[in-house]
Amino acid sequence: MTSQTRSATTDHQVESIQQPRSHVRQFIVYGLLLLGGALVLIPLAWMVSTSLKTDAQLFLPGINLIPNPAMPQNYIDVWAKLSSIAPGMTFWRIMGNTLFITILAMIGEIFSASLVAYGFSRFVWKGRDTLFAVMLATVMLPGIIQRVPNFLIWKELGLLNTYDPLTWPSLFAWGPLYVFLMRQFFLSIPREIEEAAIMDGANVAQIYWYIMLPLIRPILLAIAVLSFQGNWNNFQGPLIYLTTPQFFPLSVAMQFFERSLSIEVPQWQYMMSLATMMALPILVIYFLAQKQFIEGINVGGVKG
Amino acid sequence: MRCLPFIEMQFIGFKEKDMDPGALATYTPTLVRYILVALGLGIVMYLVYRVQIRFGVNGEAATGRALVTPWVIGFAVFSLFPIGASLYLSFTEYNLFKAPEWVGFDNYNELFSVDFATLESREQRSSDALERRYGEIIRVEIGDGGFVIGAKEDAFWRSIKLTLPYAFISVPLGLIASLGVALLLNQKIRGLSFWRVLYYLPAVLPAIATALLWRWIFAPQSGLLNNAFAPVYRLLEIETPRWFTDPNLAMPAFIIISLWGVFGANSVILLAGLKGIPPELYEAADIDGAGNWAKFRNITIPMLSPALFYNLVVSTIGALQVFDVAAFIQTPESVGTFLNWLIYQEAFNFRRMGVASAMGWILLILILGLTMLIFRSSQAWVFYQGTREEATT
Structure with missing residues (x-):
């Protein structure tokens, strides 16, 4: 009782001084937002800034965010350095490798995840929910535990040091998360739509292609974006399966540079230019497709 | 050793x-x-x-x-069979060149061979106190003596010593920080989508690019952090910290890196959760005269608990499997490296497939155990609106 009256009075006080208080509040909120924004951006600015520095500028005392003179040349030199130890390891080759792996894996992931999610959501069959639970449980399996036997499988198939282990297994819906996201989306589509199509004599393939795919386009885009990012950033897979430097995607090329040319004296300007080159396409896609990114994560977050 | x-x-x-x-x-x-x-x-x-x-x-x-x-x-082919095969391999000795040789529980025995020894003086070296082939994992000096714990696979135990506390500290801290960011973004602010895009940025960047970047930022000499804080160090008269090479500072540095990522996915999910709380609940609480803290405690947290639960599970599984960061940031031997990276090294650099598989299974059991624990505890604190049955799947 007493506590209620007390809070009632404070509420009254709050109302009477609301004007200045809300200003202070706004001030604090925007102050914190700016601080957080700075914490996000400063490391990134440092990455780009470092990538444009000369050797000497790296070790100047104090903080020099804007290098003078700027060295965009680093972005070309780093490839010359890589080519000097592994001939043919050029920018175009490594970018091509990265895109080749990323796009093939992405297509496989989108295509298979949408089919599997379709089967898990729009059809009734015995054992469906058990199997789906098993699929979700596989999220808990640490990837590394499967790496050793998988490595042996690819070794037996004679496909080590090829792009096979990184590309076509995606056709088997290797990302349970994407299936889960798509299933959530499929479940929200009213059943009448399908029934009307069946009445018109459409078969499953037609329903999937002409009715379902257009309806799930938002989530397809979201998954395309997430999958592109995931495969572009993938490091563990290519690290294990690829051995020839010319075959490397950007991620492993970066490690190759670090372990071969930068081992004694870290050449931060070159490593940061590689890091910038790796981050840039993702950033561009992110800014173009931010809605899809955020959507994709949100659907995943709804009900664990 | x-x-x-x-x-x-x-x-x-x-x-x-x-x-x-x-x-x-x-x-x-x-x-x-x-x-x-x-x-x-x-x-x-x-x-x-x-x-x-x-x-x-x-x-x-x-x-x-x-x-x-x-x-x-x-x-069946890429998960179930490998899981079974890795269980089998964990009972063998296998280096890729000779056929796997069945050794029973030897790998696990090796991994769990731990030795405890007392130190006679502070100067005594751990290796002298411990049995042969045992490396130090923990050394405690008390008064004139103390004790030391060693293990045959000391690298494994050091990686456990790094990975588990890292997960236990970074996950709750990350959850609190991301909740803070979500609450901040949930205020009446202009340009919400701009701020959301900005805060989500670290999560889209390649982990290996950011790992390298952070190593450079933490560089003892001419790293951004030490350069920026040089006046503070001078003022407090402390030595310039050597972050990743200092056994006491390596883990805090890793945790700082992990916190940078929390601006990302976790906050976005929690923000969506916050936006989904019906305003009527707060209005009703206002009528009852509830203060801000009471509203936060009794409305926000319960309503947000499914999202918090999801984040907790995902972050815990992720924190136990740090790989990219470990690959690019070397730590001194006394600190060890993260378990996931250690397993990779054992398998693919040292070709100890059997031992690596045994470690993999221990990692699997750790992840399963912790996830079960979170799921068990969830009944006490996760609040599902309406559809309970559906939400538990």
């Missing part, structure tokens, strides 16, 4: 067949096999459908099963 060099051997010793045949010659065979596998998969799906129809299964069920066939095959 480990005496193998840290530098990887993978780049050394190319074979003839590893020579580069040019871009086109490397892409084409994979592309062909990709298309063949896709076609083959289509045929298999069709056969799965036909066989069921032949056995009198109705069309709907047959189609459903045919559609999930790709995942079932992939699960």
Whole structure:
């Protein structure tokens, strides 16, 4: 009782001084937002800034965010350095490798995840929910535990040091998360739509292609974006399966540079230019497709 | 004790067949096999459908099963079989060159061989106190003596010593920080989408790029952090911290890196959760005269608990499997490295497939155990609106 009256009075006080208080509040909120924004951006600015520095500028005392003179040349030199130890390891080759792996894996992931999610959501069959639970449980399996036997499988198939282990297994819906996201989306589509199509004599393939795919386009885009990012950033897979430097995607090329040319004296300007080159396409896609990114994560977050 | 060099051997010793045949010659065979596998998969799906129809299964069920066939095959070949094979390998000694040799529980015995010894003086070296082949994991000095705990696989125990506390500290801290960011973004602010895009940025960047970036920021000399805080160090008269090479500072540095990532996915999910709380609940609380804290405690947290739960599970599983960061940030031997990276090294650099598989299984059990624990506890603190049954799947 007493506590209620007390809070009632404070509420009254709050109302009477609301004007200045809300200003202070706004001030604090925007102050914190700016601080957080700075914490996000400063490391990134440092990455780009470092990538444009000369050797000497790296070790100047104090903080020099804007290098003078700027060295965009680093972005070309780093490839010359890589080519000097592994001939043919050029920018175009490594970018091509990265895109080749990323796009093939992405297509496989989108295509298979949408089919599997379709089967898990729009059809009734015995054992469906058990199997789906098993699929979700596989999220808990640490990837590394499967790496050793998988490595042996690819070794037996004679496909080590090829792009096979990184590309076509995606056709088997290797990302349970994407299936889960798509299933959530499929479940929200009213059943009448399908029934009307069946009445018109459409078969499953037609329903999937002409009715379902257009309806799930938002989530397809979201998954395309997430999958592109995931495969572009993938490091563990290519690290294990690829051995020839010319075959490397950007991620492993970066490690190759670090372990071969930068081992004694870290050449931060070159490593940061590689890091910038790796981050840039993702950033561009992110800014173009931010809605899809955020959507994709949100659907995943709804009900664990 | 480990005496193998840290530098990887993978780049050394190319074979003839590893020579580069040019871009086109490397892409084409994979592309062909990709298309063949896709076609083959289509045929298999069709056969799965036909066989069921032949056995009198109705069309709907047959189609459903045919559609999930790709995942079932992939699960069997690339998950279930490897899991079983890795369990088998964990009971063998295997270096890729000779056939696996069954050794029973030897790998696990080695991993769990721990030795406890007392120190007679502070000067006594741990290796002298411990049995031969045992390396130090924990050394405590009390008064004139103390004790030391060692293990045969000391690298494994050091990695546990790094990985588990890292997860226990970074996950709750990350959850609190991301909740803070979500609450901040949930205020009445202009340009919400701008701020959200900005805060989510670290999560989209390649983890290996940011790992390298942070190593550079934490560099003892001329790193951004130490440069920025140099006046503070001077003022407080402390030595310039050497972050990743200092056994006491390596873990805090790793935790700082992990916190940078929390601006990302976790906050976005929690923000969506916050936006989904019906305003009527707060209005009703206002009428009852509830203060801000009471509202936060009794409305926000319970309503947000499913999202918090999801984040907790995902972050815990992730924190136990740090890989990219560990690959690019070397730590001194006394600190050890993260378990996931250690397993990779054991398997692919040192070719100890058996031991690596045993470690993998221990990691699996750790993840399963912790996830179970979170799931168990969730009944006490996770609040599902309405559909309880559906939400528990």
